[in-house]
Every structure is written in C-alpha cells, then in structure tokens.
Amino acid sequence: MRFTDTHTHLLSFLKNSTLTAVLLRAKDLGVHRLITIGTSQEDWGLYQQLATEASSTIQYTVGLHPCYVEEGWEASVERLEGFFKQNNQAKPFGLGEIGLDGFHLPEQADLAAQVLARQGEAFEAQLALAKRLDVPVVVHSRGQFDACLAAIDKSGINPARIVFHCFVEGVSAMQALIDRGIWASFTGVITYKNADNVREALSLLGPDRLMIETDAPYLTPTPHRGKPNEPAYLVHTAQACAQVLKIPLSVFSEKTEKAVATFWGL
Numbered sequence: 001m002r003f004t005d006t007h008t009h010l011l012s013f014l015k016n017s018t019l020t021a022v023l024l025r026a027k028d029l030g031v032h033r034l035i036t037i038g039t040s041q042e043d044w045g046l047y048q049q050l051a052t053e054a055s056s057t058i059q060y061t062v063g064l065h066p067c068y069v070e071e072g073w074e075a076s077v078e079r080l081e082g083f084f085k086q087n088n089q090a091k092p093f094g095l096g097e098i099g100l101d102g103f104h105l106p107e108q109a110d111l112a113a114q115v116l117a118r119q120g121e122a123f124e125a126q127l128a129l130a131k132r133l134d135v136p137v138v139v140h141s142r143g144q145f146d147a148c149l150a151a152i153d154k155s156g157i158n159p160a161r162i163v164f165h166c167f168v169e170g171v172s173a174m175q176a177l178i179d180r181g182i183w184a185s186f187t188g189v190i191t192y193k194n195a196d197n198v199r200e201a202l203s204l205l206g207p208d209r210l211m212i213e214t215d216a217p218y219l220t221p222t223p224h225r226g227k228p229n230e231p232a233y234l235v236h237t238a239q240a241c242a243q244v245l246k247i248p249l250s251v252f253s254e255k256t257e258k259a260v261a262t263f264w265g266l
C-alpha cells in the first residue's frame with residue numbers, strides 16, 4: 001500500500017540531521033511521496049534544493065504562512081513567483097501554506113486586529129498570485145474558517161485548486177467546502193478521542209475527494225502522542241480514516257492516491 005504525505009515540514013529534520021532516517025522509516029511503511037510545505041523565506045530555498053535532488057520522492061510548495069506575515073511581508077511575497085519560473089531547479093507543486101491564524105495573536109485587542117488585517121492582506125495577495133499562476137493552493141485556517149472562505153470566494157480562484165489543510169471543523173464547514181468543490185486534508189487529529197466532529201465531517205465528505213497529511217513535526221497521531229511527528233506516522237491517520245469510512249485500508253490507499261494525483265496534477 002502506498003500513501004502520500006501531502007503536508008509535512010522537513011526543516012526540523014534537516015536541522016537536526018535526522019532526515020535520511022526519517023525518510024527511510026516513511027518509505028518502509030509505504031509513504032512513498034512527501035510534499036514539504038513552505039512557510040517563509042527560511043525554508044523555501046531548502047525545499048527547492050531537496051526537491052531538485054530527490055524529485056521522485058519529495059515535492060515542495062512555497063508560500064508565506066500567516067504566522068510569518070510581518071511588516072514588510074510584501075518583499076517576501078514578491079519572491080514567490082520566481083520559484084515557479086526557474087528552469088534548472090525543481091518547480092514548486094503549489095502555493096502555500098497561506099491563510100489566517102487566529103490562535104497566535106497578541107492579547108491586546110487592537111493589536112490582534114492589526115495582525116489579523118495584515119494576514120488578510122498577505123492572504124489576498126497570494127491568492128491573486130495563485131490565480132494568475134493557476135497552481136494548487138494550500139490553505140491554513142485556524143479559528144478563521146469563515147473569513148478564509150470569504151477571501152477565497154472573493155478571489156475568484158478556481159475552488160478545485162484549493163485544499164484546506166488540517167481540516168478540524170465540523171459538518172457545516174465541510175458542507176461549505178463540498179458545495180464549492182474545495183478539497184480537505186486530514187491530519188493525526190482524526191485519531192484523537194475528542195475529535196468526533198472531525199470524524200463526522202470526514203463521513204460526510206466520503207472517500208473520494210480527500211487527502212491525508214502528517215503536518216510533521218506537529219500533530220502527532222495516537223499512539224505516538226508526546227513524540228515529535230514524522231511522515232512514517234501517516235499510516236495511523238490512514239488507518240483511522242479508513243475505519244471512519246468503513247472501507248479496507250487498501251481501498252483507502254487507492255482512493256487517496258488517486259485524489260493526490262488529481263489535486264496536484266500528477
């Protein structure tokens with residue numbers, strides 16, 4: 001059985017020199033392809049290099065994560081297009097992760113509003129770029145589902161190009177994605193005891209238009225909670241999803257691999 005970790009961050013493994021071992025453990029468990037997701041200028045170039053060296057296993061995206069949107073963000077966003085135009089290096093698979101994060105805001109209300117407004121401007125600018133380039137978009141939404149959806153609707157972007165990564169909302173949010181033809185991707189959260197709302201949303205979506213991811217090194221699935229997450233643990237998320245959907249793991253593998261090929265244009 002084969003799986004694709006559609007959203008991982010390999011930077012920490014690069015930094016602590018564990019990447020080779022981590023990739024081997026993933027491969028042993030059938031995780032044959034990884035998409036390492038850009039968050040800021042710190043990782044874009046490294047991921048481009050990794051994808052250029054290991055193009056059959058590792059793909060990458062570039063994008064300015066909402067938590068890295070600081071004053072002067074425009075200069076970072078201006079650099080993004082260049083990655084899609086280079087001919088002697090691996091091109092990004094898409095733009096992301098981009099979006100809105102309501103969890104890491106300053107306590108003071110007016111400062112929080114300022115930060116959120118700046119995130120919104122950077123999100124809008126990057127959606128416009130993705131629309132122009134016509135590439136897949138990875139959306140990060142924490143506590144800002146409706147605002148993210150409104151920005152996407154306003155952008156006029158093709159909804160079939162968009163995935164909400166780490167979907168942790170309930171059935172009504174899922175229905176809003178289904179109505180638009182937007183994709184959803186599930187993390188280890190699906191294995192958590194208190195995630196009934198996410199499992200209900202997965203049941204509503206069904207097995208044909210979903211992707212899975214680790215978001216490593218974050219969101220470690222049960223039974224490895226407490227340890228840093230890594231791509232090999234994707235298997236636990238796959239098993240939990242197959243169980244919710246009441247289908248054999250082999251069928252789940254086939255269906256998600258097909259979804260990955262459709263969404264990412266493989």
Ligand SMILES: [Zn+2]
Binds near residue numbers: 007037215
């Ligand atoms: Zn992420």
